[in-house]
Amino acid sequence: MVVDDHPMWRAGVARDLQERGFEVVATASDAASAVRIAGTVRPDVVLMDLNLGAQTGVEATQQIIAARPETRVLVLSASGEQSDVLEAVKAGASGYLLKSASVEELVDAVNRTAEGAAVFTAGLAGLVLGEYRRMAAAPAGPEPAPELTDRETEVLRLVAKGMTSRQIATKLVISHRTVENHVQSTLRKLQLHNRVELARYAIEHGLDADQH
Amino acid sequence: MVRNRPAIPGISPDDDPATPFWRGLIVLRIVTWAFALGSIWLNAHTFAVAWAGWLVAGVMTVWTGVLTFFYVTPPGRLPQLVIADLVLNTVLMLSSVPIVGPAQLQGGAQTITTLWSAAVPVGGAIYGGRYWGLLFGGITAVANVLPRGYFNIYLAEDTVLLIGVSFVVGVATEATRNSADRVRQALRTEAATAERERLARSIHDGVLQVLARVRKRGLEVGGEAAEIAELAGEQEIALRSLIASGPLESTVDGDTDLRQWLQLMATPSISVAAPATPVLVPQVTAGELAAAVREALSNVDKHAGSAARAWVLLEDLGGEVVLSVRDDGVGIADGRLAAAEAEGHLGVSQSIRGRIADLGGTVELTTAPGEGTEWELHVPTGGSR
Known part of the structure; x- marks a missing residue:
């Protein structure tokens, strides 16, 4: 579509x-x-x-x-x-x-x-990387901000510098599959955090009234 | 009238922001005219030359009418009238000596124009601001004291009031004019911004989509079309960076968003990755970093091979920014760079190192034959967020 x-x-x-x-x-x-x-x-x-x-x-x-x-x-x-x-x-x-x-x-x-x-394009990796750093630097909210593992940061930086997942796999001596998993995981954590924040916002502002 | 300013919706350029003051002045003049006429009617029998008193009343009546007629609309608020008003009023006040009579004045009689004279310095202040107010107030105060031949506490009060009120009215008029100017300025800026956004939107929705499409189809067709596609692609990216970045803005304390500087460098073969939030650094730092990146990129263009692509990554670690410039070109053979440095052919390398060292940062250069080159620039930005 x-x-x-x-x-x-x-x-x-x-x-x-x-x-x-x-x-x-x-x-x-x-x-x-x-x-x-x-x-x-x-x-x-x-x-x-x-x-x-x-x-x-x-x-x-x-x-x-x-x-x-x-x-x-x-x-x-x-x-x-x-x-x-x-x-x-x-x-x-x-x-x-x-x-x-x-x-x-x-x-x-x-x-x-x-x-x-x-x-992931290099540009998106740069954005995601920046977002994790922004959350780490911002004052802690009610929900703990997700953090990247060292390996995830390393992989994201290499993606942002234009390396393909195969090149990254070779460089870090890990499997191509593992690289993809790391990239996926950075996204999943961000999306999960976003959903939790949205739900919290909805509850705090009574937007979920029609669901009860 | 010639309109020399562009029309802004809601404000006509001919509007005088001081118009309410002028209307107030007209009312003041009519009220004081009635007061002066009443005073002449009551006191004419004590005047030395009564008929001359009625003549002055006639002049005041005509002059009040003339000024009311002219002051109603902005084009009539002429400096000649304001000055003529001062001159006429001063003459009339001084004429009190022969008309009212020196003895009567000594005995406490009013000048012939009485309160009517107070409207004159107020008019000067409205026309020309605080200094006109002071000058008109001063002259009128002198003309108020001179005919009487004495000075007492009441005349001192008159003097202070005439000068003080004119000054205050002048200040108020200036403030009104200034704030009206500022509002005009703000409206103009707003209109310009709105226009810019409208243009950006229409470029985005129209021209850019077409360019992107031309590029895509052209590359598929190949041959000469591919060349056209290449050109379309370059223009597409140039236009996008333009409408995305806007002017290189800086904050009040001179910091600037480093992202804007770098995003202008994006081309089909150069990708720029940056955070979604502004990366604020001092203007000088931004200029040096942008120059360093540009040098690294031009080096890619010259040495890495024609098919080489490059990636720029900007990271903000809070207190430190990290800029990486990587290419997938031929790379530099081990030792060649060192050899070049030893021989004094430092070129790009030294220039980049010099710039970064001046900013108190460090440079790392990784390269190997066939594996491209990567610059990593670490620069402290002082403040931590």
Whole structure:
């Protein structure tokens, strides 16, 4: 499923994916219809643009994953939207690709997202790394902030410097699989923390009243 | 009238922020005119030259009408009128000597214009601010004392009031004009920012999407189209960095967000990774670091091979920033760099080391043939967050 507010881009990406054997089950041009359509067609992977106008792709990502947690969301975005990208990833997106990526990179990213792997660009690794450091430096909130292990920090830094997971595996003398696990784990901790924070916020502000 | 300022919604450029003061002045003048006329009617029988008293009353009436007519709208608030007002009033006050009579004045009689004269320095203060107020107040105070031939506590009070009130009104008018200017300035800045955002949005939604698409399709088609695609890609990234970063802003204490400096360097073959929150460093540090990174990148361009890509990573450790510049090019053979340094061909290496050392930081260079080159720059930023 492809979500983007620009018709030409939406059609182009959909065609690229179809030509390479993917089934594009739906497209959507704004956040509200993306959430609605995703609930009906149950896509394996949602390609999400973040710049959707009134409601952002971040909110759409959050709602799609809340409704059906096994949906994988791959953020496809322009550079320069760093904080939005970080928010989308915290909201549950499992990867991020620049719109300037080649078709091969896109296809590879969609495949890996479908398999449940995280798709990390160097830019996203830099953002995630920065977010962990920000949380460590900020005054402690009610929930303890998640921390990275030394090995996870090491792996993230290498990703941010543009190394592939195979290169990292060779350099650190660990298996390729282990590298991927480390990367996944940095994301999972961030998303879990985000969900706990959101739930706490909801309880504190009585937003969960309708669930009781 | 020529409009020399761009129109801002909500504020017409011809608006005089002091208009309420001018309206107040008109009211003051009419009230004091009625007072002066009453005073002449009551005292005319004591005047030395009664008919001249009524002549002055006529002049005051006409002049009050003229000023009211002109002062109602901004174009009529002319300096000639304000000064003519002062001159006329001073002459009328001094004419009290022959008209009211020196003996009557000595005996405590009022000047012929009475309170009407008080509106004059107030007008000067509204027109020209505090110094005009002081000057007009002073002249009027002198003209108030001279005809009487004596000075007592009541005249001292008049003097203080005339000068003091004019000064205060002048200060208030200046303050009003200044704050109106500031509001205008703020509205103008806001309009410019809104326009910038609107432009950025439309570039983002239109031009950038098309450029990205051209690049993608062009690369697939290959040949000449691939060249066009390459160009489109470069422009896409340049435009994106532009609309994303905006002007290089700095905070009040001179710190600047280092991310803005680095993000301008991103190209299709150079990736820049940074935190989502600002990395604030002093302006000088940012300039030196950006220059060091630029040198490292230009070195990549020259020596690492044409297909080489580069990655810049910015990390903020709180009290220290770490900048890594890595490329996947041919690397530098073991010892070659050392040999070059020994021979004095230091070039880039020394330049980067020099810059970082000046900032009190350290440089690490890792390289091996076929494995690219990596610079890691550690620089203290003083404050911890």
